[in-house]
Amino acid sequence: MKLLVTSAANKVPLIECIKKTVNLNIIASDANPNNLVQYFSDGFWQMPLLKDLKIEEFILYCQKHHISYVLPTRGPDLIYFSSYKSQLEREGIFVHSSSNESLMVANDKLNFFDFLHSKGLPAIPTFTNLDKFKSSSSKFVIKERNGAGSKNLFLNLSYEEVKSILPTIEAPIIQPMITGEEYSIDVYVSRNKKVKAAVVRKRSLVMDGESQITEIVDHPRLESLIKETAIALELEGHVMFQAFEDDQGKLWIIECNPRIGGASTLSIYAGLDTFNWWIAECNGENIDDWPVEIKNVKQIRYKKDLIL
Known part of the structure; x- marks a missing residue:
């Protein structure tokens, strides 16, 4: 049995961690053939882009190469594979992911705030416009609503700076600076x-x-x-x-x-x-x-x- 890591890119520490903790062959996959993980894994697959990947082709690849476990490491991968989670399990292929419904809440920062707020959990206030905030003298943070990492992350902004940056981001959210x-x-x-x-x-x-x-x-x-x-x-x-x-x-x-x-x-x-x-x-x-x-x-x- 083998484990497939998707969008492995240069995630060498993750590959090494998996190899140290479980006795499985690790197949790294990525759409880009120029990456580091191929030198640290037991095999490499230049996987098609998700928009070009038919789930039937993916199942055939896994069956041919004796892959039983799939570890998505990127947001779009999670959404794609969780959509086929039940179908893949029927073929003996297990995906490490939550349900599609849970992912839709967790990946969307505005939905995430609304959901936690409705449950009485202390989520940081998250809105799409400044009118929701009481004080114009506060400092703010701007992020992408569905983004991950530090891309389009702006910290410690004044009220006026927020107003000038908001139009430059496709789907921004605003949070108070803590x-x-x-x-x-x-x-x-x-x-x-x-x-x-x-x-x-x-x-x-x-x-x-x-x-x-x-x-x-x-x-x-x-x-x-x-x-x-x-x-x-x-x-x-x-x-x-x-x-x-x-x-x-x-x-x-x-x-x-x-x-x-x-x-x-x-x-x-x-x-x-x-x-x-x-x-x-x-x-x-x-x-x-x-x-x-x-x-x-x-x-x-x-x-x-x-x-x-």
């Missing part, structure tokens, strides 16, 4: 919609916008909040949240990335045994009573050469 401690939380939700574990991590050293040192921290109050949120959203598998604790100690949920994130490997090494849990569940096992031990570890990111 000062305090930022956290990332990785969660594993089982197929029967129970949270197996949650791991909180924070960036200790950031250089050029990227985290160079990240560490696991104990934050029971935040863990509890995120577990409740993941269940409310009916998510499944490994998902990631961003949250803030402001200067008054209030917790704010910023957004949800319903997949494994770039630094989620730290949480996996710390004891969030995502891949073994998921594969066991795919094979009909109940993991509710499997032991969990989370270690307070630290991740250092640095450049490394591979000589062939």
Whole structure:
């Protein structure tokens, strides 16, 4: 049996993490043949663009190459493969994703805020125009409504700056600028919609916008909040949240990335045994009573050469 990682690009740390935690051959796939992962995986497939990929062709490829597990690593991949999740499972191919309905809420920052607000959960206020905010003297953040990462992310903006930037973004949302401690939380939700574990991590050293040192921290109050949120959203598998604790100690949920994130490997090494849990569940096992031990570890990111 093999595991296919889609849109693998240059996600070498993820490939190495999977290989260290499960005994499977890893096939990396990407539409671009010029990437790094092909040198670290057990095989590479130049997969067609999603718009050109027929699910029947995908099933045939998986069957031919004995692929039983599919790990989407990009938002559009999640939407595509979750749409065919039941069909793929009937063919013995398991996709690591939540339902399409849950993804539509989690991937849309405005829908995400509206949903959490309706459940009484502390989502950061999110709107599409400035009129919803009471004070014009506050500082603001602009993001893409459906974007991921730092593309079209503008921080610490004045009221006038927001007005000038809004027309330049296709589907912007506005949030208040919060000062305090930022956290990332990785969660594993089982197929029967129970949270197996949650791991909180924070960036200790950031250089050029990227985290160079990240560490696991104990934050029971935040863990509890995120577990409740993941269940409310009916998510499944490994998902990631961003949250803030402001200067008054209030917790704010910023957004949800319903997949494994770039630094989620730290949480996996710390004891969030995502891949073994998921594969066991795919094979009909109940993991509710499997032991969990989370270690307070630290991740250092640095450049490394591979000589062939």
